[in-house]
Amino acid sequence: MPITRDLVVRGEDWYGRELGAGDVFEDCVFYDTDWTEGVSEGASFDRCAFSGVRFNASRHAGSAFTNCSFRRCVFFDARFEGCKAVGSRFQESEFRLFAVDGGDWSYAALGGADLRRAELTGVRLREADLAGARLDDAEVTRCDLSGARLRGAVLRGADLRGSDLSALDPRAVEAAGARIDLQQAAVLATALGYRVT
Template identity: 75%
Template sequence: MAIRHERTGPGPSPDRGPGPGGERVVRGEDWYGRELGAGDTYTGYTFYDTDWTEVVDEGAVFDGCTFSGVRFNASRHIGAAFTNCTFRTCNFFDARFERCKVVGSRFQQSAFALLEVHGGDWSFAGLPGADLRKVVFDGVRLREADLAGARLEGAVVTGCDLGNALLSGADLTGADLRGSDLSSLDPGTVRAAGAKIDLEQAAVIATALGYEVG
């Protein structure tokens, strides 16, 4: 079980509004191994260079927050919410999200090695050009997500709702796409050599290419 660490600086308290002077900023704090729960709610906060390594987050809520240079390495997030947030130059090495709500959040210049996402709603998430090689998205709602130009070589994107997602310029080489909604995929705008699809998906793609199936 993760060890709960006390805040190393004055920092704001969740659910209690801004700190002294009205600031909503957490800067350079060590949150290593901290446990967050449903009673932890942050709205409009900015987290700079905070260490979230091995954080265990079960149901915390972050809305309209900015994370800059935050290390989410080996953190676990279960039933948590990160809605309309911005993540800049963050590291998600070996991070895991289960049944989380990440609607409308944007990711910029972040690292995702060994990231796993299981279930949850990532609709309208912005991941353009992201390096998502070998990440796992399983059973995730990704409707209208921006994955344009994303690198998904060898990724597992199974059972996902990709309805109206932006995929132009994405590299799906060797990706496992079985069971995902590929109705918005334009085969002529992506690289997909060796990608795994099922028969139903093959029919959808063939139709998109102008073939009559049956």
């Protein structure tokens, strides 16, 4: 399988482009590229940098974005299904109508991200950085948040049912109105020093 390395893409129109398992990119850079309505299925990006890229209404299934950096990118109505984003960093990006279903986003850096109303379902987020992230009214269900950094996160009105909240210090987040299940309630009570019997 040919691998594209050290490619620099600047200001190109990739609108509606379809990428598949034969598309493998390493150490590539994408500046101000339009990926609106793009589709990737099984594509691979490793150690790539995305700056000012528009992923609006794009769809990604079984693709990998590992150890990548995303800066000032727009993910309006972007959806990721069964994708990997292990070790990737997201800075100054927009996530309106953002959805992730399954996949492995462990060690991803999303500190301070505005993820209000995002849908994160069954996502592995082990040791991910979500410190200070806005997750108001978000759906964060059946996610593995073990070891995740959540200090200062805003979880008001979020649906957290079925997620691993063992790393959540309820004194260090804003979570009024968040929905949790009975098992999670016991975990949080224990974190507050209560004995659950």
